[in-house]
Amino acid sequence: MNYTLDFTPVLDGLPNLLWACLGTFTLAICGMLLAIVIGIGGVILRQSQFKPLRWLVIGFVELIRNTPFLVQIFFIYFALPLAGIRLDPTPTAIIALGINGGAYAIEIIRGGVQSISKGQTEAGLALGLHKAQVFRLIILKPALRTIYPSLTSQFILLTLTTSIASAISAYELTSVSQRIESDSFRSFEVYFTVTAFYLVISWVMMRIFAFFSARYFSYPLR
Known part of the structure; x- marks a missing residue:
């Protein structure tokens, strides 16, 4: 079976893909900031003399680390509305990323x-x-x-985890690429391009972390 490559749909959708990259960066950075807040706050509570607070943090960490991120984001987006809490896809993704990353940040x-x-x-x-x-x-x-180094590695992973937010149609790279693929049926071309974009996004995030490492911690991060 012969397959002819045709990147025309990808080129036509390139502006949308580039904007989607910005959406991915936004989700990742906001999720990281929330994760840092949760991580530091969780460590403070973990050292509390009040045992229920310590057990609450331990329970939170175990719950998040031992359940899939997809289930967590579905719970926030689909289950919380039953309790009267309704959130749009982007805030939902940021909160889910922050909670997930925060649980790992607490332990780190x-x-x-x-x-x-x-x-x-x-x-x-x-x-x-x-x-x-x-x-x-x-x-x-x-x-x-x-x-x-361990924290930044976890945050790189968190950046790639933003792709799961496509399951609730949050505006990010995977979500937009799925729309282009469903319209054009050029799966190889679309996901080949998206793979390259994620490699670039990861490299940019590593360079940003390396800059802060050299600037504030006085040692290079490779």
């Missing part, structure tokens, strides 16, 4: 925090720093330096 950040010796914490308190200052300056910043 917690590992970095635990690598900081108690002596450093005690020294900070002895110097008259508040607990919040000790956590921010003495614990969190050195911990982030240690875990930065």
Whole structure:
């Protein structure tokens, strides 16, 4: 069976694909920011003296890490409306990405925090720093330096996970490519191009992380 390549539908849809790349970046960056907030907040609660809070964080992490992302995003988009909470596809995708990434970020950040010796914490308190200052300056910043490669690798994975948001028709690269493919039936050409786009997106994200690594942590990230 002969197959003739025809990239005309891809070229015709190129402006939409480029805008969809921007949509993918938007989902990824917003999801990462939410994941960082959840990760840091979860670590703080995980260290609480109040046991129910600690168990709540542990339960959250286990629930998210042991269920598929597709089920999580479907739950937010299809199940929550039954409770009166209705969200559009893009906010749903951002929240789902943030929650999913946050669960992994909690464990990654917690590992970095635990690598900081108690002596450093005690020294900070002895110097008259508040607990919040000790956590921010003495614990969190050195911990982030240690875990930065692992955290950024997780965020690259989160960027690629945005493709699953196509299941709820969020505006991103995979969703737009599916529409072009369904209209043209040029599956090979469309998904070959989309694969190249995802490689470029991943490379750009790695370069961004490398810049912040060299700028704020004083070591190169390859």
